[in-house]
Amino acid sequence: MTMIRLRNIWKAYDKQQVLRNLNLDVDKEETMVILGRSGAGKSVTLRLIMGLEEPDQGEVEVDGFMVSKMSQEERFDKIKHVGMLFQGAALFDSLTVGENAAFFLTQHPDLTTHKWLSKKEIDDHVQHALELVGLAGTGAKMPSDLSGGMRRRAALARLIAYRPTIILYDEPTAGLDPVTAMTINELIRNTQNELKATSVVVTHDLRSALEVGDRIAFHHDGRIIQVASRDKFFEIDDPNVKAFLDNTVLPERIVNGRNHA
Ligand SMILES: Nc1ncnc2c1ncn2[C@@H]1O[C@H](COP(=O)(O)OP(=O)(O)OP(=O)(O)O)[C@@H](O)[C@H]1O
Ligand SMILES: [Mg+2]
Numbered sequence: 540m541t542m543i544r545l546r547n548i549w550k551a552y553d554k555q556q557v558l559r560n561l562n563l564d565v566d567k568e569e570t571m572v573i574l575g576r577s578g579a580g581k582s583v584t585l586r587l588i589m590g591l592e593e594p595d596q597g598e599v600e601v602d603g604f605m606v607s608k609m610s611q612e613e614r615f616d617k618i619k620h621v622g623m624l625f626q627g628a629a630l631f632d633s634l635t636v637g638e639n640a641a642f643f644l645t646q647h648p649d650l651t652t653h654k655w656l657s658k659k660e661i662d663d664h665v666q667h668a669l670e671l672v673g674l675a676g677t678g679a680k681m682p683s684d685l686s687g688g689m690r691r692r693a694a695l696a697r698l699i700a701y702r703p704t705i706i707l708y709d710e711p712t713a714g715l716d717p718v719t720a721m722t723i724n725e726l727i728r729n730t731q732n733e734l735k736a737t738s739v740v741v742t743h744d745l746r747s748a749l750e751v752g753d754r755i756a757f758h759h760d761g762r763i764i765q766v767a768s769r770d771k772f773f774e775i776d777d778p779n780v781k782a783f784l785d786n787t788v789l790p791e792r793i794v795n796g797r798n799h800a
Contacts, residue, residue: 540567541600542705542737543588548597550583557583558594559761570731570738572748575758576783581741582626584758585707588739589623590614602705620650622703624694626710630682636693637678640665643701650702668700669693671733672726688719692726699730706730708740712747724750745787748772757783 543565550558557580565571573581586592587599590606599607604617622643630639644661648654656664669675672692682690691711698706711727712720724747731738731751740751748755748769755772757765759779767775773784 541565542567542602543571543739544598544600545584545587546598546600548584548587548594548599550580550587550592550594557761558587561597561762563756563763563766565737565739567737568731568735569753570727570740570751572752572755573739573741573758573763574745574748574755574783575743577743579758580761581743581758582709585623585709585739585741589621589707590618618705619647620703621705621707622698622701623707624698624709624711626713630690630694630697632682634682635678636669636674636680636682636685636696637665639682639693640668640678640696640700642697647701650704664700664702665696668696671699671729672696673722688715688722691715691719691723695723695726695730699734702734704734704736706734706736706738708738708742710742710744711740712742712744717746720744720747721750723747727751745784 541564543563545561545563548558548561561584573584575581583592587594588601594607597607598605601618601621606614606618609617631642634642641661644656644664649656665678666675669678672695674689674692674696682693685693708727712723715723727738727740728751730736742748752769754766754768756763757780765775765777765780
């Protein structure tokens with residue numbers, strides 16, 4: 540079953556044509572990675588799925604809702620179960636880590652029961668989310684007391700606490716050292732298992748793509764030019780994909796059979 544369907548999407552800013560006839564289908568409960576160079580239009584694509592922006596042409600369908608034809612109000616009502624980890628993963632600096640994680644729950648009723656949670660229930664959700672990201676016991680800390688990797692995990696906890704069933708990640712590992720990046724990739728996989736979510740992960744980090752993705756979509760020149768399962772990605776016969784791979788160095792054990800001679 541298709542959860543997210545992008546059809547013939549065109550999007551320009553002023554004179555710059557960013558998306559040109561972009562198409563993408565994401566299946567229920569899969570993790571789709573969108574891989575592409577900086578400036579390719581990956582964040583714009585996520586903002587369209589999230590309903591934060593509208594395409595100039597084309598259709599965006601999320602969980603059966605044609606979000607590109609809805610008013611902003613209707614969109615926020617119908618696709619509340621879509622959560623996004625924004626690029627840079629900004630936390631609310633004046634709130635504690637725990638208050639950050641509780642934020643959506645204090646603003647919206649529960650996604651499944653449609654009832655407002657009690658303070659105790661919110662606390663439980665927050666504790667669970669913090670445990671899941673390895674930040675148990677840091678609820679009272681301020682974001683400024685955390686390292687960059689911890690802040691990224693706290694932002695992930697804020698997302699998980701809300702239990703969205705469609706999760707969009709914008710560059711979740713950017714700017715992190717390889718070890719911390721690896722823990723974030725693991726968290727993305729754990730979150731996927733725990734929430735049975737449909738996920739889209741935008742990245743220009745090939746290693747992260749291979750670790751979290753069921754399928755990888757290659758974004759180039761305003762379109763998705765190739766989609767392949769993780770195992771088949773290196774077999775894609777496309778000059779643009781090859782050029783991208785040739786400029787990326789990966790440790791041997793992940794490359795799995797690809798020869799870097
Ligand atoms: N709100 C906006 N107003 C004007 N131009 C924009 C806007 N948002 C994006 N753009 C332009 O669209 C292009 C694609 O931007 P986008 O942020 O989607 O790239 P990206 O693939 O996410 O890159 P990165 O990997 O660096 O995050 C860029 O040239 C950017 O300057
Ligand atoms: Mg971006």
